[in-house]
Amino acid sequence: MIGTIVAQASASLRVLKTGYRNDSWLGRLGFYAALVLTMVVALFPFYVMLVTSLSPDDAIYSSDPSLLPEAVTLSHYTVLFGSETFAFTSYFLNSAIVASVTASFSLVVGVIGAYSFTRLTFPGNGFVRRGVVVVYMLSSITVIVPLFQVIATLGLVDTRLSLFITYTVSTLPLTLYMLWNYFESLPVEIEEAAMLDGYSRLETIFQIVVPLSLPVLVAAFLFAFKIAWNEYIFASVFLKSQAKLTLPIGIEQMNANFQNVWGQVMAASFLTTLPIIIMFLYLEQYMVEGLTAGGVEG
Amino acid sequence: MPYNPSQSEQPANHTGSPHSRAPASEDDASQSVEATRVALSALTKRFDDVVAVDSIDLEVNPGELLVLLGPSGCGKTTTLRMIAGLEAISDGVVEIGGEDVTRTTPQERDVAMVFQSYALYPHKTVRENIEFPLKKLSLTDDEMAERVTETASLLDIDDLLGKQPSALSGGQRQRVAVGRALARQPSVLLMDEPLSNLDAKLAVTTRSELRDLQQRLGITTVYVTHDQEEAMSIADRIAVMNQGRIEQIGSPREVYQEPRSEFIATFLGDPSMNVFDADGPATPLRRTLTETAPTATARVGIRPEGGYLLGDDGPIGTPATAVTEAVQCTVTVVEPIGRAYEITLRAGDQQFVIRTRTRPEWVEADADVQVVFGQSEITFFDETGRRIEDG
């Protein structure tokens, strides 16, 4: 399908590239055509999202859909924020709180844990480390049923705490992995110098290692934030009351409870996507490092 | 707080741990203070089955600069790190200032270290780098500022205080690293190949500056290097290490002129000592060198400067002692080295190198020459590689 077409196109381009240092104009044309095709395939849905969210209802529900907006309106956005029907602001805030708290927890627990992995020798270090990578490969669906039982027994159903805990854990393996990869690249002499200067391990972590790792800490925080911000299944099982719903569940309910609210759903989707887009474009290179680290780079 | 009688007369400086030290009052960095003794006994480090440091005994006298010299992998850096507390000690004892510190952490030892990579804190300015160890000393702000200024002027880095380490040249970083180590006025200074990241010329000038500074401060220093020339020029005493053991401890002159083993004899000196098997076909060269050999001799060595070309008026250069009979050789290579020449010679199927200040014109490749050797400069080794002492 689309994938194979692109695959063939660009494989042949690679051939062109490696074959000739200076591309022929034909080769360059082919390259840019493939690039444009890739970008269109990757970004078209986002374009549709934005255009639909800005189109008046009669344009959205016309029998002859057009790819270009004929008129622009902000009415879907004002409905989201202004009307009683949709608790969008509340969803947004809930998501922001849950994602920030989760990412902070994950970072704090991750920094000390990853430091322990990389610099401290104790029996079981390697075993725990491997365990973390294995856990990273597991999916939520494996634990959702028993976890719901546990959460219910603890009386945590419909609380934010249930999400803080479960999200922190689901982001933890990646945070640990990213941080320990980075800590390993730090020259150990700098920490030894601090210890000879009279600083304890803990002081060294917070006065030397943490300031030196700021870019990766930011990336790890944003990754955890992204995972929590996007998460669907735990939230859908654990949360019950409207006031606590996060964006994914809120938007799903909007879509399920009302007919033909595509404009509003697309506006809400766009607002949910926007923070992530900004994050990724702004911090592209850290993100790339983060994702690659996450993928157990080969 | 550990009480340390050997240093109790001067409590203001260089005693015990950094935390126990009374605030420095009038003392300043350049004032000489009572220095600390470091003693290692039966110090051993095992990594799994590998013995990296094998039961070494070593005393570093107060105020002395002792160089641990040896090829890579000989255990010298591991030894230094055990003194610092950065490496766990498998066996044996480290004493600093008469106090057993074997089981203590680096923070408790009051030693400072200059790392090969300098290990400056990249996110701190030069001033903050120097201040960092001082923050652990309970100084007032004024005292701290004063210490920084003193240290900076001592090392001539006053202009750099506001800069980030990344903006400094290699030589400047090295100075800052030394400054950071000294600012705290530690009782022992450890240096791990501090010059190996500098270019050759800068390393030579820096090492004499370091030597100067160390003597002025009178701080007990253990200095690790693999560079025998550096060791010779900077050390009060050299401890030559090989395969986890100390082969010899002595002044640079001693270890050079009276090497205890073939390893030391060949490791020190550039080009290194020529060594031949004592047994074998009785070539003129072998016969000449083994003429006075004790019976246990297995190998015989001669330093390049112990061989002399024979000119019309006798040996060229001035042998300190009687010389041997002449040996007929062929010149293979003549290599000018600064103010001297290294001449590679062949006698039969044996090759060796001599060094000479003056080179007559007729000494060139393929020329036939006569060579004599300083009688007392011939060194004999027994089967185990130990040098056989004279007499």
Place this chain on the structure above:
Amino acid sequence: MSVGSRLTAATGIDRYFESPAQRREALLGIALILPSVLLISAVILYPIVYNVYLSFTTVPLNPNQAPTWVGLQNYLELVTSQRFWGAFRTTMVFTVGSTVFSTLAGLAVALLFDREFRGRRLARGLVLLPHVTPIIAVAFVWQFMLSPLWGAIPNMLAEWGLYSSQTGLLDQRSTALPTVVAFGAWRNFPFAFLLFVARLQAIPESMYEAARIDGAGAVAQFKDITLPELKGTIAIVVLLRFIWEFNAFAQVWLLTRRVVTLPIFAYQTAFANFEQGLGAAISLLLFIIQAMFVVGFITLFGEDKL
């Protein structure tokens, strides 16, 4: 006697270390990793073990009542159920399709990006968007694009004469599964892309130069240099994607209810029909399959990969 020292005495850990300083370091190490270990144990390891128990029970709706032991009944019900085997087949098709296409597309785009051009960094960031943006948003926009009444895609397909039906692509089983596969490939190709791009950058240009000097053509260069260098990464991507797609939930569930994979079957059983014991049994089977892949991963790539 502190808990720490009693613990070390009990385990004989102090003999393991050469000095008290080293033991302190070890205890600090354990203390620092403890929060992670406790959290992961509580939220992942304990539930997995508890899941084993639940899968042999019937769980009452009231959380205060204990589950009733029913032995293998849940499993017998599953292996004799048409829906289970249907879901299994669907899962396999979805997983294989989505893995293959996302890997191929990721590889292709990575090869495309393996050269210098203006705006490369921005383009690379943009290509990642399908993978990193909230699943809810992209699933809904796909739903909208594919909607038979208002969507842009059916419209285009109809114009090109490829597909014209009043029933949406997501609304009938025969087309819903391929559509979900396409969505999976679109959503996840950037993941493969990233790993491949990183690997391609690590291939030294000198290898290509040497090959060119030896007269190797473009095809030969791709076959003899690029492909062998990428082999390990391809295997990793395929395995990871396979594991994750096999357990994918939201990415299918939010797009259509017509495609029932095993995770969805488990979710519906546990949280729509409230047969949590049965749901636990499905989850456990999923876990066992996952564990097999993880073990395969480790044996293929060695423990040092972990």
